[in-house]
Amino acid sequence: xxxxxxxxxxxxxxxxxxRAQAVWYGLLLLLVLAxxxxxxxxxxxxxxxxxxxxxxxxxxxxxxxLLTGHTGLPSLGHATxxxxxxxxxxxxxxxxxxxxxxxxxxxxxxGALGTMIALPVLRLHGVYLALAxxxxxxxxxxxxxxxxxxxxxxxGAAVPDINIFGIEINRYSTPYKFYYLVLxxxxxxxxxxxxxxxxxxxxxxTAIRDSEISARAMGINLTRAKAxxxxxxATTAGLAGALFGHSAGYVTNETFDLVMSIxxxxxxxxxxxxxxHGAFFGAIVVGIIPVAIANGRTFLSTTFDVNINVPGLExxxxxxxxxxxxxxxxxxxxxxxxxxxxxxxxxxxxxxxxFKRQKSYLKTDRVQ
Amino acid sequence: xxxxxxxxxxLRFGGLVAVDNVSxxxxxxxxFALVGPNGAGKSTVFxxxxxxxxxxxxxxxxxGKDLLKHTADQVPGFGIARTFQNIELFEQATVLQNLLVxxxxxxxxxxxxxxxxxxxxxxxxxxxxxxxxxxxxxxxxQPYRDKMIGGLPYxxxxxxxxxxxxxxxxxxxxxxxxxSGLSVEETQDMAFWIEDIQTQMGISxxxxxHDMGLVSAVSGRVxxxxxxxxxxxxxxxxxxxxxxxxxxxxxxxEISKTGTSRA
Ligand SMILES: Nc1ncnc2c1ncn2[C@@H]1O[C@H](COP(=O)(O)OP(=O)(O)O)[C@@H](O)[C@H]1O
Ligand SMILES: [Mg+2]
Numbered sequence: 294x295x296x297x298x299x300x301x302x303x304x305x306x307x308x309x310x311x312r313a314q315a316v317w318y319g320l321l322l323l324l325v326l327a328x329x330x331x332x333x334x335x336x337x338x339x340x341x342x343x344x345x346x347x348x349x350x351x352x353x354x355x356x357x358x359l360l361t362g363h364t365g366l367p368s369l370g371h372a373t374x375x376x377x378x379x380x381x382x383x384x385x386x387x388x389x390x391x392x393x394x395x396x397x398x399x400x401x402x403x404g405a406l407g408t409m410i411a412l413p414v415l416r417l418h419g420v421y422l423a424l425a426x427x428x429x430x431x432x433x434x435x436x437x438x439x440x441x442x443x444x445x446x447x448x449g450a451a452v453p454d455i456n457i458f459g460i461e462i463n464r465y466s467t468p469y470k471f472y473y474l475v476l477x478x479x480x481x482x483x484x485x486x487x488x489x490x491x492x493x494x495x496x497x498x499t500a501i502r503d504s505e506i507s508a509r510a511m512g513i514n515l516t517r518a519k520a521x522x523x524x525x526x527a528t529t530a531g532l533a534g535a536l537f538g539h540s541a542g543y544v545t546n547e548t549f550d551l552v553m554s555i556x557x558x559x560x561x562x563x564x565x566x567x568x569x570h571g572a573f574f575g576a577i578v579v580g581i582i583p584v585a586i587a588n589g590r591t592f593l594s595t596t597f598d599v600n601i602n603v604p605g606l607e608x609x610x611x612x613x614x615x616x617x618x619x620x621x622x623x624x625x626x627x628x629x630x631x632x633x634x635x636x637x638x639x640x641x642x643x644x645x646x647x648f649k650r651q652k653s654y655l656k657t658d659r660v661q
Numbered sequence: 662x663x664x665x666x667x668x669x670x671x672l673r674f675g676g677l678v679a680v681d682n683v684s685x686x687x688x689x690x691x692x693f694a695l696v697g698p699n700g701a702g703k704s705t706v707f708x709x710x711x712x713x714x715x716x717x718x719x720x721x722x723x724x725g726k727d728l729l730k731h732t733a734d735q736v737p738g739f740g741i742a743r744t745f746q747n748i749e750l751f752e753q754a755t756v757l758q759n760l761l762v763x764x765x766x767x768x769x770x771x772x773x774x775x776x777x778x779x780x781x782x783x784x785x786x787x788x789x790x791x792x793x794x795x796x797x798x799x800x801x802x803q804p805y806r807d808k809m810i811g812g813l814p815y816x817x818x819x820x821x822x823x824x825x826x827x828x829x830x831x832x833x834x835x836x837x838x839x840x841s842g843l844s845v846e847e848t849q850d851m852a853f854w855i856e857d858i859q860t861q862m863g864i865s866x867x868x869x870x871h872d873m874g875l876v877s878a879v880s881g882r883v884x885x886x887x888x889x890x891x892x893x894x895x896x897x898x899x900x901x902x903x904x905x906x907x908x909x910x911x912x913x914x915e916i917s918k919t920g921t922s923r924a
Binding site for chain 2: 305306485488489491492493494495496497499500502503504506507508509510511512513514515521567
């Protein structure tokens with residue numbers, strides 16, 4: 294077990310709890326920086342593209358994690374904000390703006406639009422907010438069709454390449470550059486996210502999540518804090534959407550559909566609600582399942598000549614995994630990891646109920 | 662001039678008059694206690710001050726300002742902090758994080774500064790930590806500092822909630838049944854803390870409490886409430902021996918039972 298002796302307030306404020314943690318994250322950084330090397334060596338960047346895709350999903354996951362995992366507001370409509378970001382990016386690039394301006398701007402406008410849409414429904418709670426955002430997600434495809442001049446409608450729109458000071462970046466022709474670009478955005482987002490959680494703004498979000506009544510009694514303006522969380526979340530989702538567009542190369546009215554919104558929600562639940570890590574763990578699971586299913590199919594058909602072609606198999610497997618998680622691991626993958634780590638740190642003193650939430654009293658009446 | 666002035670406040674829940682034409686003042690530096698049987702309307706008076714409810718009639722002034730012109734989230738800004746009868750902590754956060762939320766009214770940095778963790782935000786965090794650390798020392802919360810609320814025993818939660826209110830450095834502290842559910846020793850600690858809060862920190866306290874021992878030990882003036890109406894106001898001894906108060910408690914046995922639990 295590690296004892297952390299705190300000698301100054303910096304120990305609480307700094308990004309890493311102790312030296313060893315900083316070293317681990319340093320090693321992780323080295324690993325992700327060196328990952329492309331492996332693909333250069335094997336001379337096939339296909340899987341790197343999949344990894345880049347996971348990173349983009351993780352950014353979108355962080356967007357939803359902030360809103361749902363840290364502010365306690367569910368959303369079944371985050372693909373809509375991704376669509377905003379994606380189409381704004383396409384149009385701003387088309388208007389001749391350099392990528393370094395068009396990209397952040399599309400995120401910010403997506404955030405502003407998202408907040409405007411969210412404001413009237415922010416008063417709703419739990420399942421009602423989920424339903425309102427669900428409705429928004431269902432309508433998105435139609436709006437993309439209606440806004441054909443900007444979106445290309447059903448025919449779809451090609452996403453221009455990225456150009457940063459003359460450096461051309463394209464998912465297929467320069468997969469390594471694209472990977473590093475997405476990685477840079479992801480790391481920046483994690484840094485922003487961490488900063489938020491260690492300052493008053495982030496604390497007001499988690500306060501609202503845990504007790505609205507107390508949050509108000511501590512001076513937190515609920516509407517404002519929720520709107521801020523929504524803005525940050527929609528902005529990040531917009532950025533993820535813009536990157537998703539670059540990754541897909543071509544987007545249609547079916548790209549940012551309801552399934553994507555639901556996938557994002559599943560992702561953060563599987564990964565672990567309320568932890569930044571959860572967005573990444575979830576993205577890895579969501580990214581790996583289709584690859585695993587495809588590989589499994591190929592394996593079955595080549596080895597045993599069994600051809601499985603069940604429509605909706607992926608979704609069904611997905612739903613199954615989610616149900617398993619909710620039943621057996623409500624804290625998600627990151628929760629499981631925390632438990633394993635605590636087990637080894639405390640060996641042999643780990644107690645099975647260590648992570649159980651203690652219910653020592655009942656909240657009968659919320660305001661009393 | 663009194664710090665808090667409630668004049669002729671009335672609040673109805675449908676047909677039920679929860680607070681019936683109540684007037685009271687809390688003076689600077691005093692500990693004012695509100696007693697009365699369950700359902701008397703004590704917590705509702707707190708919720709009126711917190712602006713969770715709008716009184717049908719009457720006025721509430723704090724420090725000369727009209728509280729009714731402000732919303733619930735603006736109340737702490739004037740220097741009013743509170744605890745809840747049924748502890749309302751941020752369950753999925755540590756003790757430290759809970760106390761830091763108490764500092765919310767003292768924040769000086771905005772969203773952008775927070776996101777990039779500007780030097781100003783960093784210095785502000787240092788100040789918040791210093792203030793919170795003082796509260797942790799005062800309430801002996803060091804052993805629980807980094808523990809999640811979810812796993813803490815009831816008595817500790819009560820103290821954490823007091824700490825969160827103190828962290829906001831209020832002028833007036835509203836304590837809703839601070840000793841309910843506490844052991845004799847914990848109640849003793851609570852009494853000492855309330856005395857220190859009043860005498861050393863110079864914070865005025867208004868508390869709802871059933872434990873008449875605690876009430877007589879720490880409070881100056883006591884108001885007895887029943888069915889939303891004021892019965893009597895005076896010292897603890899005066900109120901306890903007031904015939905109307907005794908009648909209100911008759912059959913509930915509360916006042917005599919709890920009155921002897923502490924000398
Ligand atoms: N939100 C509410 N809606 C309806 N009735 C309420 C509400 N809050 C309190 N009451 C009623 O008002 C009366 C006073 O309650 P309260 O102030 O909680 O009493 P206490 O003196 O025990 O704190 C009780 O009869 C209670 O049932
Ligand atoms: Mg009460």
